[in-house]
Every structure is written in C-alpha cells, then in structure tokens.
Amino acid sequence: MIKEGSTVLPGDKVAISEELQPGEGTYEKNGEIIASIIGRFRVDRQRMTAIVEPLTKIPLVLKAGDTAICEVKQLTEAMVIVRIIHIAGNKRQIAGEKDGAIHISNIADEFVDDIGKKYRIGDIIRAKIIRVEPAIQLSTKGKGFGTIKAYCTNCRNPLIRKNDLLECPSCGRMEERKMADDYGEGNLDRVI
Numbered sequence: 001m002i003k004e005g006s007t008v009l010p011g012d013k014v015a016i017s018e019e020l021q022p023g024e025g026t027y028e029k030n031g032e033i034i035a036s037i038i039g040r041f042r043v044d045r046q047r048m049t050a051i052v053e054p055l056t057k058i059p060l061v062l063k064a065g066d067t068a069i070c071e072v073k074q075l076t077e078a079m080v081i082v083r084i085i086h087i088a089g090n091k092r093q094i095a096g097e098k099d100g101a102i103h104i105s106n107i108a109d110e111f112v113d114d115i116g117k118k119y120r121i122g123d124i125i126r127a128k129i130i131r132v133e134p135a136i137q138l139s140t141k142g143k144g145f146g147t148i149k150a151y152c153t154n155c156r157n158p159l160i161r162k163n164d165l166l167e168c169p170s171c172g173r174m175e176e177r178k179m180a181d182d183y184g185e186g187n188l189d190r191v192i
Ligand SMILES: [Zn+2]
Pocket: 152, 153, 154, 155, 156, 157, 168, 169, 170, 171, 172, 173
C-alpha cells in the first residue's frame, strides 16, 4: 500500500477500509480508501483514519536556487537582512518566519559601497537563494533581481520608476535603488 508521507493524486487508493476509516481528503469506495485531493497521505492512528493533507498546508522547504520575494527588514554596513515572504511559482506557504541575508558583495554585479543607496527598509525585492545552511543567504546580482516595489523614505508612498531612478509621486523625492528590470509590475511568480 501507499507509504505514509507520499504525495497522492485524487483517485489514488491509499488504504483499504478494513485497516482505516476515511478521513479528511479521502472517501471510501468498494472497500478502498481513495484520495479526493492532491496532497500528502497521513494516518491518524488515534482515530485509525486515512488523511490526505492539502499541499498548501505542508511547510515549504527553502532551497538554493529558489527565486524568493522578500521584504527588507534591516540594513547593516555589510548586510541586508530580509524576511522571505514568498517563493516564486510555489503555492505553498513558508513555514514560520524565515529571515536571510544579502551580503554587500552579492547585491549587484558592480561594486557597491553604500547599501542605503541600493535598498531601504520596507522594499520588496526579488532575490535568488544561494545557500540555506547554516543561514539563508541570497543574491540580487543580475538584471531580473532587485527591488520590485519600493517606498518613499519621506512619505512611504510607492515609488514610480523614472529611467534609472525612482520618483515619489506624492512629494517628488528622487531615490536610488538596485531595481529589477520589471520594477513596479508586481510579478511575484517570475522564476529566474
Ligand atoms: Zn514621498
């Protein structure tokens, strides 16, 4: 029979009704327990039921190579600290709070001497996860990576792209950032 923890498709036989009762995500048909949704097969041993957990409830495991959407939480002299809020192209939720760091040398292809000219707290950025152990590290080198939405440091309005700079439509302030080539388009699921 199907191993516990396996991913199953609707219609897959996961158990027989002599062994288990149908639980969430399953139904019984002709003595067999069948998955009704795509998900992961589990057995609730207390109630002796077969369960298929929806995939969206399964915590997402981050890995090197993932394209991540992050919010800038903190800037240090040599590091941008971000919270990863979404993995592009993946519907699963990220388990818990996942913070990562972008070292100054990984911000852009060219040399960066002032982090504050590249990112600001609250910016939404697209970054590539380059390692997950012992701590998550990301990079925004390359034209598809960088901020996709940034806010005025004066008045917090979303900034509008104006050539190589960003302009606040409210107070007129011009700001500099490391921008993704699709800044402002809201592409959260673009995988690079
Ligand atoms: Zn402003």
